[in-house]
Amino acid sequence: MMNKWREKFAGFMVGRYGADRLGQFLIGVSLFFLLLGIFIRKPWVDILAFACLILCYFRMFSRNIGKRYKEEQVFEGLRYSVMEKFRKFKFRIREKKEYHIYKCPSCGQKIRIPRGKGKISIHCPKCNTDFVKKS
Numbered sequence: 001m002m003n004k005w006r007e008k009f010a011g012f013m014v015g016r017y018g019a020d021r022l023g024q025f026l027i028g029v030s031l032f033f034l035l036l037g038i039f040i041r042k043p044w045v046d047i048l049a050f051a052c053l054i055l056c057y058f059r060m061f062s063r064n065i066g067k068r069y070k071e072e073q074v075f076e077g078l079r080y081s082v083m084e085k086f087r088k089f090k091f092r093i094r095e096k097k098e099y100h101i102y103k104c105p106s107c108g109q110k111i112r113i114p115r116g117k118g119k120i121s122i123h124c125p126k127c128n129t130d131f132v133k134k135s
Contacts, residue, residue, distance in 0.1 A: 013061075015063055016060070016061050016062065016063055016065075017059060017060060017061070017062045017063070017064075017065050017068040017069075018060060019060055020059075020068075020072050021072065021075065021076065021079070022059065022071060022072050022075040023056045023059055023060055025075070025079075026052045026053070026055055026056040026059075027052075027053070027056055029052045030049045030050075030052035030053045030056070031049075032049075033045050033046070033048045033049035033052065034046070034049045037049060059071070095112070097115075098114065098115060099112045099113060099114055099115060100112075100113045100114075100115055100133070100135050101113075102122060102133050104124040104126065104127060104129055104131070105129065105131055106124070106127050106129045107124060107126050107127040107129070109124055109125070109126040109127070111124060111125075113133070113135045114135060115135055116135065117135040118134065118135065119132060119133070119134050119135075120132070120133065120134075120135055
């Protein structure tokens with residue numbers, strides 16, 4: 001019985017776009033608005049949640065695969081840029097615990113020095129300038 005329904009659904013989905021990361025994101029946004037609607041009790045929040053679900057299912061069942069693929073690529077580009085900013089921020093926080101970052105006074109090159117070494121002479125690899133800083 002279950003295999004029969006699975007085969008029918010698989011036949012229905014032939015030639016359709018299906019699920020992707022943008023669809024997963026839309027479902028997550030929809031769930032967020034549904035949970036928010038429980039606390040806020042405004043009809044526009046429920047309408048937004050419903051609109052996100054409709055858009056997700058529209059994209060899933062669409063036969064215009066090229067257009068859905070382009071939408072997915074735009075989403076992935078935006079997602080990458082946001083995630084890259086978070087990764088850089090996280091990296092800076094982690095590096096700040098272990099290293100000082102100094103700029104060379106003559107050329108502006110950033111130089112990473114371990115913390116806790118006292119007063120040290122720093123040699124710039126770019127312009128060969130030496131300067132003294134506390135680590």
